[in-house]
Amino acid sequence: MSTTTAVITCPITVPYTRFSDNGAHWFAARALSVMLQAARLEKTAIDGLCFSSFTLAPDTAVGLTQHLGLSLRWLDHIPMGGAAGIVALRRAVRAVEAGDANIVACVGADTNSPDAFETTLGNFSRFTQDAVWPYGAGGPNASFALLTSYYMREYGATREDFGKLCVSQRQNALSFPSALFRKPLTLEQYLSARPIADPLHLFDCVMPCAGAEGFLVMSEQHASDFGLKSARVLSTCERHNAFPDDPIQMRGGWVLDRDELFARAGVTTDRIDLLQTYDDYPVISVLQMEDLGFCGKGEGPLFIREQTFTNDGTFPHNSSGGQLSCGQAGAAGGFLGLTDAVRQLTGTALGQPVAGAKVALVSGFGMINYDRGLCCGATILAGA
Amino acid sequence: MTAAAAAGRFELQQCRKCGAVQYPPREACVRCLAVELEWTLQPAGGRMIAETTLHHSHLPQTQLPIRIGLVQLHSGPVALAYVGKAVPPAPADVRITVKLDEQGYAVLVAQ
Numbered sequence: 001m002s003t004t005t006a007v008i009t010c011p012i013t014v015p016y017t018r019f020s021d022n023g024a025h026w027f028a029a030r031a032l033s034v035m036l037q038a039a040r041l042e043k044t045a046i047d048g049l050c051f052s053s054f055t056l057a058p059d060t061a062v063g064l065t066q067h068l069g070l071s072l073r074w075l076d077h078i079p080m081g082g083a084a085g086i087v088a089l090r091r092a093v094r095a096v097e098a099g100d101a102n103i104v105a106c107v108g109a110d111t112n113s114p115d116a117f118e119t120t121l122g123n124f125s126r127f128t129q130d131a132v133w134p135y136g137a138g139g140p141n142a143s144f145a146l147l148t149s150y151y152m153r154e155y156g157a158t159r160e161d162f163g164k165l166c167v168s169q170r171q172n173a174l175s176f177p178s179a180l181f182r183k184p185l186t187l188e189q190y191l192s193a194r195p196i197a198d199p200l201h202l203f204d205c206v207m208p209c210a211g212a213e214g215f216l217v218m219s220e221q222h223a224s225d226f227g228l229k230s231a232r233v234l235s236t237c238e239r240h241n242a243f244p245d246d247p248i249q250m251r252g253g254w255v256l257d258r259d260e261l262f263a264r265a266g267v268t269t270d271r272i273d274l275l276q277t278y279d280d281y282p283v284i285s286v287l288q289m290e291d292l293g294f295c296g297k298g299e300g301p302l303f304i305r306e307q308t309f310t311n312d313g314t315f316p317h318n319s320s321g322g323q324l325s326c327g328q329a330g331a332a333g334g335f336l337g338l339t340d341a342v343r344q345l346t347g348t349a350l351g352q353p354v355a356g357a358k359v360a361l362v363s364g365f366g367m368i369n370y371d372r373g374l375c376c377g378a379t380i381l382a383g384a
Numbered sequence: 385m386t387a388a389a390a391a392g393r394f395e396l397q398q399c400r401k402c403g404a405v406q407y408p409p410r411e412a413c414v415r416c417l418a419v420e421l422e423w424t425l426q427p428a429g430g431r432m433i434a435e436t437t438l439h440h441s442h443l444p445q446t447q448l449p450i451r452i453g454l455v456q457l458h459s460g461p462v463a464l465a466y467v468g469k470a471v472p473p474a475p476a477d478v479r480i481t482v483k484l485d486e487q488g489y490a491v492l493v494a495q
Contacts, residue, residue: 121442126408127408139442141438141440142436142438142452142464145436145438146434146435146436146452146453146454147434149434149435149436149474150433150434150454150474153434153474153475194439195437195439196438196439196440197436197437197438197439197440198436198437198439199436200436244414247433247454247456247462248433248434248454248462370408370464371454371462371464
């Protein structure tokens with residue numbers, strides 16, 4: 001039992017709602033409270049916090065410490081959207097292993113008032129203000145429509161290919177208690193849904209909502225002393241603004257880091273029992289499957305046709321139903337794959353278990369600053 | 385860009401030190417970090433590499449449907465642009481014009 005090796009434990013979800021009148025602070029408080037209850041720890045036991053949110057303004061994580069009465073010796077605020085969970089884990093593991101903190105709470109929390117999404121979009125980045133907003137696109141739908149149309153043309157993917165991922169995820173969501181979409185989805189319904197931004201239709205697009213996800217990072221020894229089930233963090237990576245000269249994003253930073261990610265973890269792709277991709281749109285899940293090495297570039301369509309992606313399938317993927325079924329609770333969306341992977345690896349799945357899951361790869365992707373997502377990250381986790 | 389757009393000129397930021405042309409506008413050169421930038425007239429040619437037609441917008445005043453494309457400009461950068469009806473499906477060669485939209489933003493139109 002190592003006193004220095006950090007583990008991930010106490011994955012929690014604050015149930016999602018489409019809209020909320022509560023602030024991000026409320027969701028952060030709920031996350032911490034539920035997490036402490038799960039860990040059977042007092043608030044004072046937490047001496048590190050790694051926080052992510054789009055809707056905490058005008059506060060930052062600093063203001064949150066006073067708002068929630070946390071006294072900390074280590075604090076980080078990760079503004080990386082869909083990559084925030086992975087990066088939070090990465091930083092927290094290093095903080096614990098370096099002795100800078102004993103118990104780090106990692107939380108992604110966001111609210112969603114009826115006009116909050118538009119406000120977030122309008123203020124998202126200088127580039128979105130200057131170069132996207134005027135076009136009435138103003139949101140990720142258009143960016144991902146462009147990527148999807150290019151990918152389909154270049155690599156021969158069909159709407160049925162993307163539909164298979166969406167339908168499989170919905171199947172996984174049927175047994176996942178906090179998914180906002182728990183009605184079965186057929187491929188026919190997927191194909192005949194109303195168009196949003198060609199070639200994207202309704203079920204290709206994530207739905208913004210309010211909610212929170214979180215987990216604790218502590219030494220393996222602490223987790224054992226507290227009697228907490230935990231997963232080991234075999235390796236992590238992050239990469240920002242990779243391949244800036246590619247005219248359109250057909251690959252992410254994972255390409256540069258995957259060899260080291262797997263080498264450090266001491267496993268190969270065939271050892272991965274569960275893949276959790278960041279899935280606000282299915283095309284980006286396909287890019288992650290390719291860029292993380294599960295198939296070659298452009299082989300995504302064939303890979304999708306050969307595999308099945310439900311929790312009892314040949315390639316279990318997004319065990320909670322992913323954001324496409326659970327909703328996108330802002331920065332918490334970047335934590336969803338992690339929390340459910342830890343549950344799956346520790347025998348505490350909320351929905352249908354992935355039988356015999358021992359090793360999971362969780363990937364994050366965030367921040368469409370202008371025409372592409374800038375932040376990529378991934379981690380390989382293992383059960384006890 | 386807005387002032388030039390009002391006069392119908394397609395200008396982009398260019399670095400006085402290294403000559404790089406960039407879009408969207410920045411406060412420094414994306415290639416060499418120099419802050420000596422100027423607006424220069426740019427060739428109108430480009431290639432639309434991907435396109436979409438929006439059937440939904442977060443802006444209530446947007447007239448739908450609306451066709452937009454990602455255009456690789458001959459001057460280097462990639463830009464989002466409105467796409468005219470006469471442009472064939474992507475990939476397609478286009479010419480960029482610039483104008484002010486109803487809110488006074490400079491917008492690019494591929495034709």
